Amino acid sequence: xxxxxxxxxxxxxxxxxxxxxxxxxxxxxxxxxxxxILLVIWQFLGNPHSVFFxxxxxxWTAIQGVEQQGNLWSSILATSLTFIESIIVAxxxxxxxxxxxxxxxxxxxxxxxxxxxxxxxxxxxxxxAAAIVLGTNTKMALVxxxxxxxxxxxxxxxxxxxxLSPVLSSSIINLRLSGWHRLSVMIGSALxxxxxxxxVAAPLALIVTLLAEFITNLSGVGALILSAQQxxxxxxxxxxxxxxxxxxxxVNSLVSAIEASVLRRHGPST
Amino acid sequence: xxxxANTDGIVYQLRDLSVNLRRRGQDRQILQxxxxxxxxxxxxxxxxxxxxxxxxxxRALAGLIPVxxxxxxxxxxLEGPAGDAVLVFQDYGNALLRWRTVxxxxxxxxxxxxxxxxxxxxxxxxxxxxxxxxxxxxxxxELSGGxxxxxxxxxxxxxxxxxxxxxxxxxxxxxxxxxxxxxxLLRVRSLHEAxxxxxxxDIDEAVYLGDRLMLLSGSPASxxxxxxxxxxxxxxxxxxxxxxxxxxxxxxVYEQMRxxxxxxxxxx
Amino acid sequence: xxPHRRRSxxxxxxxxxxxxxxxxxxxxxxxxxxxxxxxxxxxxxxLQTLISSGALLENTAHTVLVALLAWVIAGVLGICxxxxxxxxxxxxxxxxxxxxxxxxxxxIALIPVGVIIFGFTLKLEIVIATYAAIxxxxxxTVSGVHQTRTELLDVGNMLRMSRWERMRxxxxxxSLPLILVGLRLGLGLSLVLTVVSEIVGTPQGxxxxxxxxxxxxxxxxxxxxxxxxxxxxxxxxxxxxxSAQALSPVERSRESNPS
Numbered sequence: 167x168x169x170x171x172x173x174x175x176x177x178x179x180x181x182x183x184x185x186x187x188x189x190x191x192x193x194x195x196x197x198x199x200x201x202x203i204l205l206v207i208w209q210f211l212g213n214p215h216s217v218f219f220x221x222x223x224x225x226w227t228a229i230q231g232v233e234q235q236g237n238l239w240s241s242i243l244a245t246s247l248t249f250i251e252s253i254i255v256a257x258x259x260x261x262x263x264x265x266x267x268x269x270x271x272x273x274x275x276x277x278x279x280x281x282x283x284x285x286x287x288x289x290x291x292x293x294x295a296a297a298i299v300l301g302t303n304t305k306m307a308l309v310x311x312x313x314x315x316x317x318x319x320x321x322x323x324x325x326x327x328x329x330l331s332p333v334l335s336s337s338i339i340n341l342r343l344s345g346w347h348r349l350s351v352m353i354g355s356a357l358x359x360x361x362x363x364x365x366v367a368a369p370l371a372l373i374v375t376l377l378a379e380f381i382t383n384l385s386g387v388g389a390l391i392l393s394a395q396q397x398x399x400x401x402x403x404x405x406x407x408x409x410x411x412x413x414x415x416x417v418n419s420l421v422s423a424i425e426a427s428v429l430r431r432h433g434p435s436t
Numbered sequence: 437x438x439x440x441a442n443t444d445g446i447v448y449q450l451r452d453l454s455v456n457l458r459r460r461g462q463d464r465q466i467l468q469x470x471x472x473x474x475x476x477x478x479x480x481x482x483x484x485x486x487x488x489x490x491x492x493x494x495r496a497l498a499g500l501i502p503v504x505x506x507x508x509x510x511x512x513x514l515e516g517p518a519g520d521a522v523l524v525f526q527d528y529g530n531a532l533l534r535w536r537t538v539x540x541x542x543x544x545x546x547x548x549x550x551x552x553x554x555x556x557x558x559x560x561x562x563x564x565x566x567x568x569x570x571x572x573x574x575x576x577x578e579l580s581g582g583x584x585x586x587x588x589x590x591x592x593x594x595x596x597x598x599x600x601x602x603x604x605x606x607x608x609x610x611x612x613x614x615x616x617x618x619x620x621l622l623r624v625r626s627l628h629e630a631x632x633x634x635x636x637x638d639i640d641e642a643v644y645l646g647d648r649l650m651l652l653s654g655s656p657a658s659x660x661x662x663x664x665x666x667x668x669x670x671x672x673x674x675x676x677x678x679x680x681x682x683x684x685x686x687x688x689v690y691e692q693m694r695x696x697x698x699x700x701x702x703x704x
Numbered sequence: 705x706x707p708h709r710r711r712s713x714x715x716x717x718x719x720x721x722x723x724x725x726x727x728x729x730x731x732x733x734x735x736x737x738x739x740x741x742x743x744x745x746x747x748x749x750x751l752q753t754l755i756s757s758g759a760l761l762e763n764t765a766h767t768v769l770v771a772l773l774a775w776v777i778a779g780v781l782g783i784c785x786x787x788x789x790x791x792x793x794x795x796x797x798x799x800x801x802x803x804x805x806x807x808x809x810x811x812i813a814l815i816p817v818g819v820i821i822f823g824f825t826l827k828l829e830i831v832i833a834t835y836a837a838i839x840x841x842x843x844x845t846v847s848g849v850h851q852t853r854t855e856l857l858d859v860g861n862m863l864r865m866s867r868w869e870r871m872r873x874x875x876x877x878x879s880l881p882l883i884l885v886g887l888r889l890g891l892g893l894s895l896v897l898t899v900v901s902e903i904v905g906t907p908q909g910x911x912x913x914x915x916x917x918x919x920x921x922x923x924x925x926x927x928x929x930x931x932x933x934x935x936x937x938x939x940x941x942x943x944x945x946x947s948a949q950a951l952s953p954v955e956r957s958r959e960s961n962p963s
Binding site for chain 3: 276277283290292369377387392411415
């Protein structure tokens, strides 16, 4: 493309990514101010007897009540365990299926419609089905969570394998790598896709975990939320919303930390 | 200050122009005290190594960035984009609207400002000049790079500007297309009689297209050399570029560029 | 071209059909044994009954209408908010972190808040679905605006376009591809959350029918509704993709990339 006439001083290609606001990544923390201000106004100007909008200080009292009953930490633990187990299983199955499907040439056309249908099945609709077929237990929650969060991992891994650079594929053949060795090269090169998939899947997995607990009353934070709602204990409902939010925050930080530590070895994004 | 007689025949007058730009939170001076003028109907080539601030200079002339010092455009102080000076960007892919057809891209600068019928005529005329009538209903991404750049030129022409500002317009095209477009540009100029400021890092191109040439170098950049290009007659890729005069001028510019740059001598 | 495409469509049917056949056989032969796991044949029969009784149509119409209404509200609000946040750097700085916090709240924990405020009403469904759908629309609109090329803005400056003209002719159309992605994600979420609020309370629509079928121990009927939700989601998504491509030349120019 860039053939040069005899005298030219530099190679200048198309000027690269100049965008409207350069270097905008993470939103600055100051943006939390609106929420903080809202909570402060709520606390000081809100109606202390409101059923719909209980004061933030009442949320705190409510969550302490739950803690004293001894349900809070055990529920958080139960939810976390289901979540962690599911995401590990989803990552393992999703990665292996992704690599397998990505390596098959005809795989795309034959399986796309089915995969498309399955991943668009709302997890919420599957919860009652799983509950009736498998019963209300952690195994059921695990199945549902894996089933709904596996798709981003599977599809991203598959895409990464399909887009393996021709150079790499031919060097795999060239070096006559085989068996485990070959697989490890493939996993290595699919790593960014796998991580992207996990990043998308993790918040989804948490939501579906909570959802499964909520719908089936399986013990966990979701069940706490359900009982708070059924008792019309609105302060507790708001407090548990905050707890769920903190769980989501923890999940995001965990995933980012894992991603950062893995990618540090892997080099900057390919 | 200046009398009418002095500004006659002068389009741009720059006095002690400096430009500072903020990059990653740091102010950096890009251009330092430039003084020059652009004469009516001439084609002024400005050459310099990339990264010297050529584009910044052109954006200043287009009124797109704030400057220190003074730019006078057609006798008036320039304070913002002047409708009479149109910039043709190097990066055609991003300067054209990919969701509009060629015809509608060319109309972008005039639609809603002049009567519809007249706008249609002007678009047709501009497309004819660059030879793209057949492609008026295509989308930019369906055309080759050279054709897309022609669309951009047509868009500028449709506005009937006094001045055309070219920012390395052929910088990302291959050599063949580039030469074709250079001749196209000469032809357009002969039809339109607009004043041109042409920026490039390619000395051949600068000499071939310009009536006058200026060298921009240093950091912050300043004008280090000026040269008239007295190439007479119709220019042609082969005979002009092989003529003794062309080679002499090119040699001269190259020497100056090397001097300014402090680069090691090259066998040429 | 055409026969090739037809063949690849046929290939796409092989996997689902195989799956259904395996499902049927493994239950009939007793390979898998769950008390309430229906065979595909009985699900199809249930589907047939529900269609002829009109219940399926009625419930589906309710859910789809609510989901679409919520999606439209989320779309209008989300695009407007996204444009405002995207266009103004001070507003972006001052509010974006809050947006990130609100959108990462697990929506399921918000449903009880909605229940307390609205009760099990139609309003609850709409509010919850709108809330879920609006975030991807806002976020994608903001990044669409942020990804507008400087070159394009220079063009606007150079042509001395007014603020409104720049918005209408340059920034909005150049953000459109990302806004469409946001709208598509929002559509899916809107449908899912409509179904969820029906499952947990609002006594109408597919979600309610589904949970009622579960409680009445009619697994085939329940699976029939699950299949319906899947088909509705698939159809809405395809219709959206198809119309986006039909309406926008730019969408046609890119490789359709369904992810």
